[in-house]
Amino acid sequence: MSWRLFRTPALAGALALAALAAYLISTGLDIRAARDGYLAQCHATAGCAPVLARLVGDYRTRLLLLAGVLGLVPVLIGMFWGAPLVARELETGTHRLAWNQSVPRRRWLAVRLATVVLAAMLVAGAAAALLTWAAAPVDAVxxxxxxxxxxxxxxxxxxxxxxLAAALGAATGLFLRRTLPAMALTAVAVLTVLFVMPNAVRPHLMPALHVTRAMTAEEIDRAHSLGTLGSAPVVKGIDVPGAWVTSTSELLTPDGRPLDPGVFDDCLMRAPKTGATGTFGDSSPCLAAHDLHLNIAFQPNDRFWRFQLTETGLYLLLSALVAALSLWRIRHRT
Structure with a gap:
């Protein structure tokens, strides 16, 4: 019965996945052909790094857009698969028939929810695997x-x-009892989770490593930008080779205190003329003259799979908790 009720949404998801798969396979083959062409050039010129950097530049935007599209898959699953699961039954009144059969309502919900969650995991996993394969040559560079x-x-x-999106959608529909409001609230909830996880949770899944870096004029010129709208003494875009930088301190003086914003502003706007030709011109030697340094927190790239497993496990744990809440709610409602 669960499959019969779900087969139309499942067919729609399968068709969407097939279209996405066709595009990703085409893109992956295109990237590999371009990589082979660039490798042939670098073997002829004995310099691969600058040539392969062009491969990244050629496909970075397209792959970011595809990753953004894939990021919407959980939102759509929660809205169109999860939210109507119980809300439509309650809205149309068919729950009176469905919940008065020989199958208890908790078992009814458990089987229907398991069907949708497993289908959602299969679709998202297949799409992620295809994108991972297509982007592999660019990601490696x-x-x-x-x-x-x-x-x-x-x-x-x-x-x-x-x-988690499917479980959240089902729980939202169970509590709201209306399909359209449940779809809207599910979209907001899933988007909130997808924003909070990478920005507030992921950096703290494991204790970060720390390093102190002296900010010479050369180091400052390697940054992406200096300062903020409030003239705070910050440097953005500092890299640690082979690692993910999770946070950087403000520019610190030798005694460990933040650089005075007035001094920082003077170096940005009124630096003495030195003829420096770096990224930030005369500002870099002006700041370097104050013997500054940064405290940097980072996660090494060799922790990648531990982060993947930990984050996925956290999503699945939250899914189980939301499903348990739904099973409790459906048992205790009139």
């Missing part, structure tokens, strides 16, 4: 395994996201 968008769209994490 870029080395951005912990990127906020890339991490959540590759390997195992989308499987956990889809399970």
């Amino acid at each position: 870029a080395g951005d395994r912990f990127g906020t968008v890339n991490f959540g769209a590759r390997f195992l994490s989308p499987v956990g996201q889809a399970a």
Whole structure:
């Protein structure tokens, strides 16, 4: 019965997955053909790094867009598979028939929820596997395994996201008892989880390592930007080779105190003329003259799979808790 009720949404999901798979396979073959062409060039010129960097530049935007599309899959699953699961029964009144058969209502919900959650995990896992395969040559060169968008769209994490989205949708529909409001609230809830996880939870899944880096003029010129709208003494875009930088301190003086914002602003806006030709011109030697340093927290790339497994396990644990709440609620409602 669960399959008969779910087969139309499942067919729609299968068709969408087939279309996405066709595009991802085409993109993956295109990337590999481009990589082979670039490798032929670098063998002829004895320099692969600059040539392969062009491969990353050619496909970075497309792969980010595909990762963004894949990030919407849990949202759509929660809205169209999870939210109507119970809400439609309550809204149309068919729960009076469904819940008065020989099958108890908790078993009814458990089987229907398991059907949808497993289907959601299969669809999200297949899409993630295809994107991981298609982007593999670019990811190998870029080395951005912990990127906020890339991490959540590759390997195992989308499987956990889809399970939680389906469970959240079903629980929301059970409590709201109306399909459209449940769909809207589910979308907001899933988007909130997908924003909070990489920005507030993921950096703290494991204790970070720390390093202190002296900010010479050369180091400052390697940064992406200096300062904020409030002229805070910050440096953005500092990299640690082979690692994910989770946080950086403000520019610190030799005694460990933050650099005075007035001094920082003077170096940005009124630096003495030195003829420096780096990224930030005269500002870099002006700041370097104050003997500054940064405290950097980072996660090594060799922790990637531990982060993937931990985050996916956290999603699945939350899914189980939400499902348990739904089973409790359906048993105790009139």
